[in-house]
Amino acid sequence: MPFVPHTPEEVREMLAVIGVDSVEDLFAEITNSMRPQSFDIPEGLSEMEVLAKLEGMAAKNATDSASFLGAGFYDHYIPAAVDALTMRGEFYTAYTPYQPEASQGTLQAIFEYQTAVCRLMDMDCANASVYDGGTALYEAVMMAVRKTKRRKVVLSEALNPIYRVMLDSYITNLNLELVCVPHKNGRTDIEGLKAAIDDKTAAVLVQNPNFFGSVNDFTDLFNAAREQKAVSIISSYPVLQTLLKTPGQMGADVAVAEGQSLGLPLSFGGPYLGIMTCTKKMVRQMPGRIVGRTQDTEGRTGYVLTLQAREQHIRRQKATSNICSNQSLCALRALVHMCALGEMGMRRAARLSIERAHLCAEKLTAIPGVEMLTDGPFGNEFAVTLPVNAYEVIARLSDRGFIPGFPLGRYYEGLENGLLLACTEKTSEEHIGILAEMMKGALK
Missing domain, CATH: 3.40.640.10 (Type I PLP-dependent aspartate aminotransferase-like (Major domain))
Structure with missing residues (x-):
């Protein structure tokens, strides 16, 4: 049974105080074109059927991709x-x-x-x-x-x-x-x-x-x-x-x-x-x-x-x-x-993240046409410029299970060839090497 907190009499009393004749009058200013035409709600399913449906939907997500995305949100190891x-x-x-x-x-x-x-x-x-x-x-x-x-x-x-x-x-x-x-x-x-x-x-x-x-x-x-x-x-x-x-x-x-x-x-x-x-x-x-x-x-x-x-x-x-x-x-x-890692563990995670990012930058800038956008010190994230639009490279590599980074052109005019990459302690040297080889092939 659906729970309706107010009786019809109580609804009439509230409408009278407001000064309208019906609940429909409350929404009179909303035109028909702006109202839902159909909620298109499917028939109910059993618990077993719902679980199977949701698991099937979740399985469509690419959860095994190697990702170099950062831009403020990072894939660190969680104890x-x-x-x-x-x-x-x-x-x-x-x-x-x-x-x-x-x-x-x-x-x-x-x-x-x-x-x-x-x-x-x-x-x-x-x-x-x-x-x-x-x-x-x-x-x-x-x-x-x-x-x-x-x-x-x-x-x-x-x-x-x-x-x-x-x-x-x-x-x-x-x-x-x-x-x-x-x-x-x-x-x-x-x-x-x-x-x-x-x-x-x-x-x-x-x-x-x-x-x-x-x-x-x-x-x-x-x-x-x-x-x-x-x-x-x-x-x-x-x-x-x-x-x-x-x-x-x-x-x-x-x-x-x-x-x-x-x-x-x-x-x-x-x-x-x-x-x-x-x-x-x-x-x-x-x-x-x-x-x-x-x-x-x-x-x-x-x-x-x-x-x-x-x-x-x-x-x-x-x-x-x-x-x-x-x-x-x-x-x-x-x-x-923070308590599980302690000061030494947090420092180690930070140091590994920075080391992997510097290794990644070294590998990528060895590819003809790939250059660092910035000079000077950087942490676990860095930006490079590519000889082609960054979206093209992202599309090519993402289809092969590697998300190479964040396209800077999304927010910065003139940096359509810019790519922002991040590494954490979870970024393996093997993945960095594979990314460099795939990037080299994508830029040919």
Whole structure:
């Protein structure tokens, strides 16, 4: 039996209050051409039949391809302990811990996660309630706008273009000015960013490594921003943070990241985790939830939600954000992943990823017509230019079980021959060798 919560009499009462005669009148403004003509719902199936149908559909996915895709999302190895621990019922069904006395385990897990990412980024404070890397970047911008009372945002074109599209969408009606400083052959134009910062700038946004894989030290840029009282925001790659100069060491005010690379499978795009950290002076602008550790009246350690500046807790116009979904399960996976690997394991994964990327770059640039787009240091990702359109090469190699990378022409005009490749510790030397041979054949 379908569940209908309202009786016909209750429906009539509600319609009378609204001032319409029927439910159909509520949708009168929607023309017939815009209404569904048919839902085309198939007949019901048994559990066995549904399972067989879904397994057949899933089998059509190419799950055994060798992939060199990155562009912000990476196929790192996830220890078996991550699934084993985070799939426990105590965690798997947990939602927002509104009652701390009944949620000490969840609160402690979030507190430990905050501690871990603060150590990773070398920052003072962290939260655990941002959807993904792009959302975290937008929220960081709004932190800067509230802090400075300014409306101008300077960002690098070498920032992940997916994040830039998200940022454009979020601020469409917020009367903010975005100043995008072009990249220089895949390098972040630090001097151009400095020149764009003035006394009207709320924030400067950069990424390390940038979208093209290029590694930078933004210390001087952040110093220049500080002189103009602008907020410095950096988007980082968590795995490589174990080897690179940290946001804290560079002097960033807010450091964000996509947490997918820490124990979260690619899973067709989510759910993911937006890592968000900041300095103590910015903490009161941070959205979402922050867990604090305290003591009860008997001196026992306890965990509570603190600085909950959300619309559920304070007047809407004073809320820092209307983030409502709780990402603590994804945050827990990141925490277990970091703990399972430990500092040495994370460094080893980062080092292997970088070594494989440099080997791959060496093999590919030995092919006539293939050149590095960028010069200077890079991490586990790099961009090359090909003598033909990158889409052509991707089509040829994908049909043979190799996804050679991301076509830069999708977001960057003039880079139609550009290809972005990423390696992780899972990328074998054998696959790199095969890719080079296949690329050589595809370019003949």
